[in-house]
Amino acid sequence: xxxxxxxGGKTLSGTVRISGAKNSAVALIPAAxxxxxxxxxxxxxxxxxxxxxxxxxxxxxxxxxxTNDSIVIKSNHMENxxxxxxxxxxxxxxxxxxxxxxxxxxxxxxxxxxxxxxxxRPINLHLKGFEALGATIKEQHNCYLVEAKELKGANIYLDFxxxxxxxxxxxxxxxxxxxxxxxxxxxxxxxxxxATLLNxxxxxxxxxxxxxxxxxxxxxxxxxxxxVIPDRIEAGTYIILGACCGDHLKIENIIPEHVEAxxxxxxxxGVPLEIxxxxxxxxxxxxxKAIQVRTQTxxxxxxxxxxxxxxxxxxxxxxxxxxxxIYENRFMHIPYLTQLGAxxxxxxxxxxxxxxTPLIGSxxxxxxxxxxxxxxxxGLIAEGKTQITNVEHIVRGYEQIVEKLTNIGANIKxxxx
Numbered sequence: 340x341x342x343x344x345x346x347g348g349k350t351l352s353g354t355v356r357i358s359g360a361k362n363s364a365v366a367l368i369p370a371a372x373x374x375x376x377x378x379x380x381x382x383x384x385x386x387x388x389x390x391x392x393x394x395x396x397x398x399x400x401x402x403x404x405x406t407n408d409s410i411v412i413k414s415n416h417m418e419n420x421x422x423x424x425x426x427x428x429x430x431x432x433x434x435x436x437x438x439x440x441x442x443x444x445x446x447x448x449x450x451x452x453x454x455x456x457x458x459x460r461p462i463n464l465h466l467k468g469f470e471a472l473g474a475t476i477k478e479q480h481n482c483y484l485v486e487a488k489e490l491k492g493a494n495i496y497l498d499f500x501x502x503x504x505x506x507x508x509x510x511x512x513x514x515x516x517x518x519x520x521x522x523x524x525x526x527x528x529x530x531x532x533x534a535t536l537l538n539x540x541x542x543x544x545x546x547x548x549x550x551x552x553x554x555x556x557x558x559x560x561x562x563x564x565x566x567v568i569p570d571r572i573e574a575g576t577y578i579i580l581g582a583c584c585g586d587h588l589k590i591e592n593i594i595p596e597h598v599e600a601x602x603x604x605x606x607x608x609g610v611p612l613e614i615x616x617x618x619x620x621x622x623x624x625x626x627x628k629a630i631q632v633r634t635q636t637x638x639x640x641x642x643x644x645x646x647x648x649x650x651x652x653x654x655x656x657x658x659x660x661x662x663x664x665i666y667e668n669r670f671m672h673i674p675y676l677t678q679l680g681a682x683x684x685x686x687x688x689x690x691x692x693x694x695x696t697p698l699i700g701s702x703x704x705x706x707x708x709x710x711x712x713x714x715x716x717x718g719l720i721a722e723g724k725t726q727i728t729n730v731e732h733i734v735r736g737y738e739q740i741v742e743k744l745t746n747i748g749a750n751i752k753x754x755x756x
Contacts, residue, residue: 343727343741345718346750347700350623352586353747357574357593358384358738359408359567363529365432366506367536367567368392369439372401372414373513374540376562381409383567384738387731391429395422395436414443421482422449430735434462434503437485438510441469446486464501468508471495472515492517492556500525500636505552506533512554513542519554526550527637528597532568539563571597572643573737574619576712578602579647581621582610583654583720588747591618600640601648604632608655629657629694634664646672646713652692653681654720659692672710675703679717679725700725708736715740719749 359382369392371378383389385408393410396403401417403410419440427433427450440447466476466485471494474487492515497504505525512519524530526548534547540563543555574593581588582605595602595614602612602619608627613620629652634642642665652659653676663669670685677683678701682693700723705711711733718725727733730753733740744751 340728340756341730341753342756343715343718343730343733344752344754345700345715345721345725345727347698347719347721347723347725349584349719349748349750350586351580351584351588351719351744351747351749354589354591355577355743355747356591357569357577358382360529360532360570360572361386361388361736362502362527362570362572363532364389364567365392365430366435366529366533367565368396368410368412369432369435370510370533370536371412372396372399372417372439373443373510373537374560374562375415377411377413378540378562379409379411379564380536381564381566383408383410384570386738387735388430388432391426392432394429395426395433398422398426419444419446424450431503434465435507435510437465437483438469438507441474441485441487442490442511442514445488445490448482448484450482462503464497464499464504465507468495468497468504468521469511472508472511472519474511490515492519492554494520495522497521497523499523500550502527502530505530509534509537509544509552509554513537513544513557513560515554515556517556519556521552521554522550524550524552525636528568528571528594536563536565539565569593569597572641572709574598575601575641575644576647576716576737578605578619578621579644579651580716580719582623582627582651583716585621585623587620587622589618589620593617593619595619600638601644604630604640604648605651608651627651627655629655629659629692631660633662636665642666642669643709645669646709647716649673649683649690649692650676650713650716650720653683653694653696653698655692655694657694659694660689661692662689664688669709671706672713675714676717678703679721697722699723702726702728705729705732708732712737715744715751719744719751
């Protein structure tokens with residue numbers, strides 16, 4: 340088993356370069372199989388979620404090759420096989436193969452996807468969209484069989500602006516006959532990035548990034564070269580870290596507008612930020628003040644920022660509150676923060692945080708990806724040594740996190756026990 344060992348209390352400075360977006364890349368790779376020709380995707384992060392998707396592609400007998408940060412995918416000889424549990428359970432984003440395989444073949448059979456246990460994330464909106472396009476769905480023992488003699492465009496209203504459902508329906512609809520309109524679509528930058536890939540391959544998608552997406556079906560898709568956008572969640576994590584213990588810590592290769600909900604809250608708390616065209620430089624505030632935060636769908640305050648941000652709030656003067664509106668189990672890191680010395684109470688999906696409180700190193704557990712990021716930040720500002728287990732959650736979404744942190748002055752090591 341691997342653990343992270345952190346000796347806290349260091350001031351961090353220098354430059355962190357942000358990798359390609361995990362939440363974009365994990366949808367772009369399944370989307371690429373809709374092409375009948377070669378697709379090259381660059382700026383792909385080296386994380387375990389990407390490795391798991393490539394495993395699925397190879398299982399389906401697609402040709403996959405990786406050089407540096409680029410992945411080349413050729414699916415003209417792939418087979419539409421049932422994706423087994425041992426592959427689908429490795430990551431939540433395996434469900435994008437449902438939309439991609441349905442769109443390519445009109446048939447898909449796969450097991451329920453895996454991922455972090457941060458709350459109920461049903462795929463009923465995905466399935467509702469597939470049915471609207473003309474598919475029939477059978478479920479047995481967490482195995483879904485989705486098939487359609489012919490997919491036809493439809494008007495689809497999402498009860499919730501789900502990123503996963505928006506993307507999956509988009510993947511299924513690009514080759515459907517006629518026009519599909521997705522209303523109350525999610526607006527995240529990752530959706531725009533995937534729509535751009537599909538359009539570069541020959542799809543006809545408009546409105547990505549707004550609440551209404553229009554898809555005019557096409558008969559075939561060709562080759563393209565495409566770049567993954569910078570990871571706004573990774574960027575936000577390092578920005579929060581800089582707000583906790585940074586001294587002119589520069590976060591580069593980012594799109595500042597993508598993290599505006601976060602940076603506006605940090606500025607409200609009194610954190611000095613220098614926002615450039617593609618970078619943000621952050622320095623720890625001398626006396627940051629308590630604030631209130633409510634998670635929302637994009638462009639609101641991202642639920643993925645909530646856990647790392649709660650660590651920052653432990654260092655703010657006064658009573659802060661975070662209301663979590665997206666996932667009901669996204670406070671599983673709180674007991675470990677209190678173990679480190681934080682003063683936090685949770686009631687009715689709202690965490691009340693009293694600060695500032697000094698944190699003291701301890702042995703803690705990463706219960707999910709962003710909880711792991713929160714504990715890394717906590718360990719870096721805590722006095723003494725912090726050990727974090729379940730490191731596999733963290734490396735699912737943060738490329739070279741140990742190397743990046745070491746380069747800016749952190750005392751952090753990964754080792755086997």
